[in-house]
Amino acid sequence: MCGISGIVGKGWDVHQLESMVQKQHHRGPDDRGLYISEDRLIGLGHNRLSIIDLSSAGQQPMSNHDETCWIVFNGEIYNYVELKRELSDYPYKSKTDTEVILAAYEKWGENCVDYFNGMFAFAIWDSEKKRLFCARDRLGIKPFYYIQDGDKFMFASEIKALLAAGWKVSPNWTIWATYLVHGYYDHSDETFFADVFALSSGNTLIWESAGVTIRNYWNLPELTKDQLSLSDEETSDCFMDLLEDSVSLRLRSDVPLGINLSGGLDSASLISTMDNLLQAEGELKTFTASFSDCRYDEHSFASEVPRQTRWTQHTKRLDKADVWDLAWHAMWHQEAPFGGIATLAYSNLHNLAKETGVTVLLEGQGMDEMLGGYDYFRPYYFLDLLEKGKLQLLRQEIRAIQSNSGFWLSAVRQLQSGMNFNTYQDGTSHLRPECVLPEIQDLAGETNLFPQVFSDHLSNALFRDLSFTKLPRVLRMNDRLSMAYGRELREPYLDYRIVEFLFCLPGHQKIRLGHGKYQLRHSMAGRLPDNIRLAKKRAVVTPQREWLQTTLYPKVKEIISSKSFAERGIFDVGKVHDTFKSFCRSDNSNSFFVWQWINVELWFRTFVDKQSVYCV
Numbered sequence: 001m002c003g004i005s006g007i008v009g010k011g012w013d014v015h016q017l018e019s020m021v022q023k024q025h026h027r028g029p030d031d032r033g034l035y036i037s038e039d040r041l042i043g044l045g046h047n048r049l050s051i052i053d054l055s056s057a058g059q060q061p062m063s064n065h066d067e068t069c070w071i072v073f074n075g076e077i078y079n080y081v082e083l084k085r086e087l088s089d090y091p092y093k094s095k096t097d098t099e100v101i102l103a104a105y106e107k108w109g110e111n112c113v114d115y116f117n118g119m120f121a122f123a124i125w126d127s128e129k130k131r132l133f134c135a136r137d138r139l140g141i142k143p144f145y146y147i148q149d150g151d152k153f154m155f156a157s158e159i160k161a162l163l164a165a166g167w168k169v170s171p172n173w174t175i176w177a178t179y180l181v182h183g184y185y186d187h188s189d190e191t192f193f194a195d196v197f198a199l200s201s202g203n204t205l206i207w208e209s210a211g212v213t214i215r216n217y218w219n220l221p222e223l224t225k226d227q228l229s230l231s232d233e234e235t236s237d238c239f240m241d242l243l244e245d246s247v248s249l250r251l252r253s254d255v256p257l258g259i260n261l262s263g264g265l266d267s268a269s270l271i272s273t274m275d276n277l278l279q280a281e282g283e284l285k286t287f288t289a290s291f292s293d294c295r296y297d298e299h300s301f302a303s304e305v306p307r308q309t310r311w312t313q314h315t316k317r318l319d320k321a322d323v324w325d326l327a328w329h330a331m332w333h334q335e336a337p338f339g340g341i342a343t344l345a346y347s348n349l350h351n352l353a354k355e356t357g358v359t360v361l362l363e364g365q366g367m368d369e370m371l372g373g374y375d376y377f378r379p380y381y382f383l384d385l386l387e388k389g390k391l392q393l394l395r396q397e398i399r400a401i402q403s404n405s406g407f408w409l410s411a412v413r414q415l416q417s418g419m420n421f422n423t424y425q426d427g428t429s430h431l432r433p434e435c436v437l438p439e440i441q442d443l444a445g446e447t448n449l450f451p452q453v454f455s456d457h458l459s460n461a462l463f464r465d466l467s468f469t470k471l472p473r474v475l476r477m478n479d480r481l482s483m484a485y486g487r488e489l490r491e492p493y494l495d496y497r498i499v500e501f502l503f504c505l506p507g508h509q510k511i512r513l514g515h516g517k518y519q520l521r522h523s524m525a526g527r528l529p530d531n532i533r534l535a536k537k538r539a540v541v542t543p544q545r546e547w548l549q550t551t552l553y554p555k556v557k558e559i560i561s562s563k564s565f566a567e568r569g570i571f572d573v574g575k576v577h578d579t580f581k582s583f584c585r586s587d588n589s590n591s592f593f594v595w596q597w598i599n600v601e602l603w604f605r606t607f608v609d610k611q612s613v614y615c616v
Contacts, residue, residue, distance in 0.1 A: 005044070006043060008153050009152040033045070058094055071124045074157055076118050121144040131208050142479065175190050200214075201467070232522050247362075257359075266365075266517075291543055292317065364491075393508065401514045440570055
């Protein structure tokens with residue numbers, strides 16, 4: 001787990017590369033290194049967080065045995081032990097997974113990525129071919145940003161490293177407009193910085209003197225086009241085999257492990273699986289976010305999760321007085337809009353893990369996007385049942401949700417009558433596009449941004465959230481929050497084998513009788529008590545709305561009343577003030593749009609107004 005950076009081409013100097021490495025020190029505080037080719041065509045930089053093989057043999061940039069290939073790597077190849085056995089004829093000098101990537105590249109070339117089970121972003125300089133081969137993992141858990149600057153190609157784990165090399169900040173107005181008008185972000189290879197791109201998940205990139213070539217190596221719709229037909233018990237057996245193997249692989253570490261535990265179904269299922277695998281093998285540290293308001297305090301939920309191994313439960317409470325300092329800190333690391341109070345509370349967990357000496361954390365991300373965990377997936381599934389003529393099954397589902405059935409039937413009718421398929425998520429109450437100036441609104445992209453590649457509505461909605469909306473921004477936020485404190489975060493549910501398997505399941509094994517994530521709930525029968533296993537998803541998990549209306553009100557008012565906010569040329573300031581007044585009088589208003597305004601000002605003040613601090 002590290003920070004990577006590099007420059008290839010003409011017209012760069014060592015000071016630029018050194019500045020990139022310095023700017024990413026937080027990602028790898030244990031060591032740093034540089035490689036510069038003799039012809040000065042390429043320079044690679046690395047910041048190391050030592051996880052596997054803590055010795056100096058794991059230092060990067062790392063070369064192959066004859067120094068014809070050099071790699072910088074961020075992430076973990078969890079199946080490196082198995083691959084090392086398969087590639088046993090390679091003359092290894094270390095016990096690292098990094099060296100296994102080099103061995104795989106020598107044998108399989110750019111197809112080596114097909115063999116990796118892990119989270120990764122890496123770049124390999126092949127001096128014989130004068131080629132830079134770069135890759136990002138299938139789900140995009142680890143970041144890879146790049147720019148093409150004339151004859152130079154530069155890449156890094158974080159955008160601030162590119163700024164440190166001298167790249168001048170300019171806002172990407174199309175992305176900003178799309179975020180403010182439609183609420184989409186992290187949905188494409190473009191970033192909030194003009195001409196700074198993210199290598200998309202499941203893609204490789206090759207730089208050669210003739211230019212850049214990008215190839216998609218993992219196509220989930222193509223791999224899961226054939227639906228499975230298994231009983232619930234058969235599905236549970238297959239799922240648990242995959243989950244236990246995924247967790248086992250992610251317990252490989254030469255440093256202490258812990259888990260982020262909310263007490264919800266996903267994290268409870270994960271820790272139950274870890275518990276069964278570890279059994280009496282010592283202590284397991286858990287980390288839980290907390291608020292003083294019992295409506296949002298997860299400590300009690302986490303305490304109810306059964307255990308076999310010895311736990312030490314650590315809880316961190318977010319203080320309202322710390323919000324703004326944490327918000328500035330978060331924006332510096334996030335480099336893009338983030339999710340508000342929940343993100344700040346989550347930031348505290350990684351700081352707590354650092355304080356308690358835990359370097360690697362496991363977490364349960366991804367189940368909602370694979371098994372329909374959010375309520376707004378229901379109308380897509382109901383529409384599938386209606387179109388397939390499965391009316392009896394549809395009636396059973398409607399009866400199961402009882403008092404809300406009218407609302408969901410209305411949602412189905414709206415979808416059926418042509419309401420935008422991609423934007424139906426409980427209306428658009430979380431946005432206030434009317435507060436955005438018309439000239440900015442006109443720059444926003446289409447609402448129908450995402451491909452409809454599956455034959456059923458539910459799978460398309462899940463694929464949208466997994467690949468374009470919810471999961472990508474969560475993974476970006478998680479990477480930056482964990483790496484801000486030099487912690488590694490592992491996501492066992494996002495093992496690509498689990499993703500492929502769950503996407504092959506029919507809708508009734510994802511949503512059933514009023515419950516999303518049906519198959520996970522079924523698989524955990526006998527492993528978790530029903531009060532956890534069958535609990536409804538908690539819709540609101542932070543006091544963000546209440547805090548913005550009370551304790552945080554003066555600062556929000558200061559931001560939207562500031563000269564800089566007015567002069568950005570983004571908002572109709574009068575409408576912003578009127579909308580904020582209305583928000584503060586409301587008991588049930590979604591606060592997403594208020595945090596959008598905060599995000600804008602945090603980003604511009606951090607990266608535009610003060611951009612001179614990044615330059616070499």
